[in-house]
Amino acid sequence: xxxxxxxxxxxxxxxxxxxxxxxxxxxxxxxxxxxxxxxxxxxxxxxxxxxxxxxxxxxxxxxxxxxxxxxxxxxxxxxxxxxxxxxxxxxxxxxxxxxxxxxxxxxxxxxxxxxxxxxxxxxxxxxxxxxxxxxxxxxxxxxxxxxxxxxxxxxxxxxxxxxxxxxxxxxxxxxxxxxxxxxxxxxxxxxxxxxxxxxxxxxxxxxxxxxxxxxxxxxxxxxxxxxxxxxxxxxxxxxxxxxxxxxxxxxxxxxxxxxxxxxxxxxxxxxxxxxxxxxxxxxxxxxxxxxxxxxxxxxxxxxxxxxxxxxxxxxxxxxxxxxxxxxxxxxxxxxxxxxxxxxxxxxxxxxxxxxxxxxxxxxxxxxxxxxxxxxxxxxxxxxxxxxxxxxxxx
Amino acid sequence: xxxxxxxxxxxxxxxxxxxxxxxxxxxxxxxxxxxxxxxxxxxxxxxxxxxxxxxxxxxxxxxxxxxxxxxxxxxxxxxxxxxxxxxxxxxxxxxxxxxxxxxxxxxxxxxxxxxxxxxxxxxxxxxxxxxxxxxxxxxxxxxxxxxxxxxxxxxxxxxxxxxxxxxxxxxxxxxxxxxxxxxxxxxxxxxxxxxxxxxxxxxxxxxxxxxxxxxxxxxxxxxx
Numbered sequence: 001x002x003x004x005x006x007x008x009x010x011x012x013x014x015x016x017x018x019x020x021x022x023x024x025x026x027x028x029x030x031x032x033x034x035x036x037x038x039x040x041x042x043x044x045x046x047x048x049x050x051x052x053x054x055x056x057x058x059x060x061x062x063x064x065x066x067x068x069x070x071x072x073x074x075x076x077x078x079x080x081x082x083x084x085x086x087x088x089x090x091x092x093x094x095x096x097x098x099x100x101x102x103x104x105x106x107x108x109x110x111x112x113x114x115x116x117x118x119x120x121x122x123x124x125x126x127x128x129x130x131x132x133x134x135x136x137x138x139x140x141x142x143x144x145x146x147x148x149x150x151x152x153x154x155x156x157x158x159x160x161x162x163x164x165x166x167x168x169x170x171x172x173x174x175x176x177x178x179x180x181x182x183x184x185x186x187x188x189x190x191x192x193x194x195x196x197x198x199x200x201x202x203x204x205x206x207x208x209x210x211x212x213x214x215x216x217x218x219x220x221x222x223x224x225x226x227x228x229x230x231x232x233x234x235x236x237x238x239x240x241x242x243x244x245x246x247x248x249x250x251x252x253x254x255x256x257x258x259x260x261x262x263x264x265x266x267x268x269x270x271x272x273x274x275x276x277x278x279x280x281x282x283x284x285x286x287x288x289x290x291x292x293x294x295x296x297x298x299x300x301x302x303x304x305x306x307x308x309x310x311x312x313x314x315x316x317x318x319x320x321x322x323x324x325x326x327x328x329x330x331x332x333x334x335x336x337x338x339x340x341x342x343x344x345x346x347x348x349x350x351x352x353x354x355x356x357x358x359x360x361x362x363x364x365x366x367x368x369x370x371x372x373x374x375x376x377x378x379x380x381x382x383x384x385x386x387x388x389x390x391x392x393x394x
Numbered sequence: 395x396x397x398x399x400x401x402x403x404x405x406x407x408x409x410x411x412x413x414x415x416x417x418x419x420x421x422x423x424x425x426x427x428x429x430x431x432x433x434x435x436x437x438x439x440x441x442x443x444x445x446x447x448x449x450x451x452x453x454x455x456x457x458x459x460x461x462x463x464x465x466x467x468x469x470x471x472x473x474x475x476x477x478x479x480x481x482x483x484x485x486x487x488x489x490x491x492x493x494x495x496x497x498x499x500x501x502x503x504x505x506x507x508x509x510x511x512x513x514x515x516x517x518x519x520x521x522x523x524x525x526x527x528x529x530x531x532x533x534x535x536x537x538x539x540x541x542x543x544x545x546x547x548x549x550x551x552x553x554x555x556x557x558x559x560x561x562x563x564x565x566x567x568x569x570x571x572x573x574x575x576x577x578x579x580x581x582x583x584x585x586x587x588x589x590x591x592x593x594x595x596x597x598x599x600x601x602x603x604x605x606x607x608x609x610x611x612x613x614x615x616x617x618x
Binding site: 132195351352353354363364365367368370371375381383384385 | 458472477478497499558561567583587595596597598599600602603606607608609
């Protein structure tokens with residue numbers, strides 16, 4: 001395994017090149033080949049699927065780089081460094097390697113892991129979406145993450161900003177969460193984006209981080225489509241929470257379709273460009289996820305006939321998002337002013353002046369009533385406006 | 395060689411309005427700190443150091459994000475990187491200095507065409523004069539100059555008002571630095587309110603709401 005890890009860490013070693021090198025040979029053999037260069041090695045690399053054998057100077061250049069690197073690198077030392085940084089490498093087919101990936105058409109030869117990924121054998125749901133999420137999208141992603149995690153489902157996402165981050169935060173929120181897994185584009189030690197710093201650390205402790213790229217690898221753009229296909233391959237159901245037209249998350253959808261993985265999309269506002277991609281998916285016949293109950297229903301179908309068993313569904317999962325936690329007792333005890341202001345609120349952020357206008361109360365009275373509703377858990381600040389919080393929904 | 399006052403000193407005892415605050419270079423915005431804290435600008439040259447008075451009312455205007463759409467309501471097309479760069483320009487300490495952060499919405503077509511008559515400046519000026527009079531009786535030109543200790547004396551809080559402050563402080567929505575600012579604004583609102591004598595929950599709530607626009611700039615979850 002140390003040899004495979006070392007090979008994966010070489011400059012210009014892409015997953016495809018690694019796969020070609022390791023076809024039919026052990027990593028140790030390939031490493032030995034690099035040290036004492038053989039023409040066969042070079043030609044195997046050049047020989048792409050179905051393409052005629054050609055001499056490519058660039059390939060020879062890369063192989064030379066590898067040869068020099070292999071002389072300078074000691075796989076034992078590479079392994080030691082991994083262990084010292086709490087990182088584990090799994091070779092395809094070896095114990096610990098995610099079973100869902102073994103037979104995948106584009107299975108990575110090596111994966112690097114921090115934390116634990118044993119939970120990938122349980123039912124997994126991928127929550128993906130745009131990096132510039134709206135408040136609505138982030139809110140739904142966090143709720144789905146929390147409810148699914150609470151139900152024992154492993155949440156898989158990409159640790160990008162926006163939807164991914166919200167989903168991970170949600171998944172870590174319940175009292176006994178199912179440990180979530182993040183699949184990242186760069187090395188498991190290269191925090192990207194910088195804003196994900198704390199979340200990254202929390203995931204290492206409470207879940208797992210997985211990458212096909214060796215530690216230290218920069219999160220280059222070309223790595224992300226590959227990372228997305230890993231997410232699709234690991235999940236039983238992929239939920240796109242919010243995506244613009246042509247967003248990167250749609251890539252994950254394609255990868256999911258190719259593998260026959262169920263895809264669901266969360267509907268969004270028709271007045272906003274933010275959910276244009278997700279709404280289009282629905283218009284084209286994709287399944288709809290309105291809340292965790294919808295996702296769990298699809299998950300049961302996807303896992304039917306296998307030996308997965310979903311935990312008992314406790315808590316609000318059986319209900320629509322807006323139907324959960326609605327204690328009629330609380331809303332019945334509101335004063336007329338409080339009720340007027342609550343009616344003026346929506347599930348998405350509303351500017352203060354609009355709430356004022358709709359409720360018919362003066363500015364200061366609206367302000368103090370909103371604060372009272374907030375104390376009761378029925379309303380919450382959202383951006384520079386206000387929205388109805390979960391408990392306040394009818 | 396006689397020294398000449400710059401624009402900020404000329405604005406002393408008046409109003410300085412900075413439009414498109416986000417477009418000012420950061421080093422220039424940092425220079426605002428001295429006038430806002432001390433009321434002077436000190437210019438040091440080889441020969442001498444000159445102090446110019448610079449005590450003004452600072453008003454600024456800016457877009458919530460580079461594309462101008464209200465961020466988070468769905469029509470903003472700024473990338474996460476653009477948003478981060480834009481809000482990074484304005485440091486937390488600078489934004490903290492503003493007592494009021496009001497998010498100004500887009501006027502509706504009706505509002506633009508119907509010309510709903512607003513209150514005249516003269517009648518607003520009358521109310522301001524009355525509140526200034528109350529401040530003079532407290533020994534200051536305006537409530538903004540009241541120290542924390544004076545606030546305890548002149549602006550006692552009702553139980554409900556105190557509890558509201560406690561909730562905001564505990565939940566991290568309000569910082570210690572923000573607390574005094576909100577108290578002064580709440581006092582002014584109470585001064586404007588003919589029906590109340592003490593600073594009540596309703597004034598504190600409104601003072602908090604008048605700072606809510608800050609959240610749109612910082613992008614945090616409802617931090618005022």
